[in-house]
Amino acid sequence: MKFSEEKPKKKLHMVSLGCTKNLVDSEVMLGKLKDYELTDDESQADLIIVNTCGFIDSAKEESINTTLNLHNERKKESVLVMAGCLSERYKEDLQKELTEIDIFTGVGDYDKIDKLVHEKRSSFSNEVFLASEENDRVITGSNYHAYVKLSEGCNQTCSFCAIPSFKGKLHSRTLESLIKEVKNLVNNGYKDFSFVSQDSSSYLRDLGQNDGLEQLIEAVEKIEGVKTARILYLYPSTTTHNLIDKIANSKIFVNYFDMPLQHISQNMLKIMKRGKGAEKLIELMQYMKSKPNSFVRTTFIAGHPGESEDDFEELCSYVESFGFDRANVFSYSDEEGTLAETRDDKIEQDLVDERAEILGDIISKTTTNSLENDIGKTFEVYIDGESDEHEYLLSARKTLWAPQIDGEIYINDNELEEQIIFGEIYEVIATELAGDKLLAKVLRKI
Incomplete structure (x- = not known):
């Protein structure tokens, strides 16, 4: 008796460059491509998408260099997509010059990315894409x-x-x-x-x-x-x-x-x-x-x-x-x-x-x-998890701060008997500044 083997999932490597607004659009694309398994290894990916930034020269350079580097690393038969602001802004020039890229799309087709990949065609809608509650986004980088x-x-x-x-x-x-x-x-x-x-x-x-x-x-x-x-x-x-x-x-x-x-x-x-x-x-x-x-x-x-x-x-x-x-x-x-x-x-x-x-x-x-100014003060933080610095230091940020841009606080002491739950709010006291990082002690769970 033969058992049918499940077809292995295709793999997707996504790079989102530029601002947090771009990140939302990247998350919409991930939601449309849920059939793919995400991978950090571009050489294993069947589909590679770069959501580009076209804001200033350094961002444009990063977008083009990132895309070309990914092309050099990708496997045969994979599909490389350039999406987003840079692609929109210079669509004619880029399509002419970057023949390495399989699909180009701009700022109007994030929710159609699954169709474009399936049909292997480029598309630039006249209207800008506006996210809605119907878009089944895959939120990245945080569970809260x-x-x-x-x-x-x-x-x-x-x-x-x-x-x-x-x-x-x-x-x-x-x-x-x-x-x-x-x-x-x-x-x-x-x-x-x-x-x-x-x-x-x-x-x-x-x-x-x-x-x-x-x-x-x-x-x-x-x-x-x-x-x-x-x-x-x-x-x-x-x-x-x-x-x-x-x-x-x-x-x-x-x-x-x-x-x-x-x-x-x-x-x-x-x-x-x-x-x-x-x-x-x-x-x-x-x-x-x-x-x-x-x-x-x-x-x-x-x-x-x-x-x-x-x-x-x-x-x-x-x-x-x-x-x-x-x-x-x-x-x-x-x-x-x-x-x-x-x-x-x-x-x-x-x-x-x-x-x-x-x-x-x-x-x-x-x-x-x-x-x-925060040393000696108590305030509320979200605790994200273990820090990259050391396994005994937890990474946190003030509830006041925006993620990723305003800094990171290291929790190196805990007055509570119980286990810290990641993604929850705790009251802490800042004890010192080490380089550009505040060190803090957990006082209580909020």
């Missing part, structure tokens, strides 16, 4: 935290940014769709949420509603099982005092204020087309900082065309005095199709990089100060 995408595209016209040229105008999801998705995720054990988009504080403005995030906060607070939430990527001209109050008064949303400023001098804000005067911006930032237990994160661009020495010194002085909890600095680089690219007052690359380094050093000090 998930990103939820509010919208696609952006209505801002910043001088240095090409995103609207390939992501299009703001296109918000309905509040009903978002709430359904969060409820589905809660039912699957998720309790901590980060809401993301290109411009989160403009959520629902394309549908004629200026208080979209306030509505979201109210609706999420009513969902039983949501423990903590935060909003990433606020925009200066669409963030109001009312929104800041709403976040600060929420029992679910933590006082996490993530607003990419890019600059602070009036001259540069005007050149960059940032849509809010320096005085009002400084007042807004101060208002965020004034909230109890607030955490303020931002991003700056050094060396944008038109930036004088005085502008740069004003920026450095502001960053130093404000004392951001976390910040990133990027060296300016030309982006095709942007206003900044056409300016004739560009700054020499050496000076751009020098300014980025100076600002980076200041940010490094303000980050250290922020961490040092």
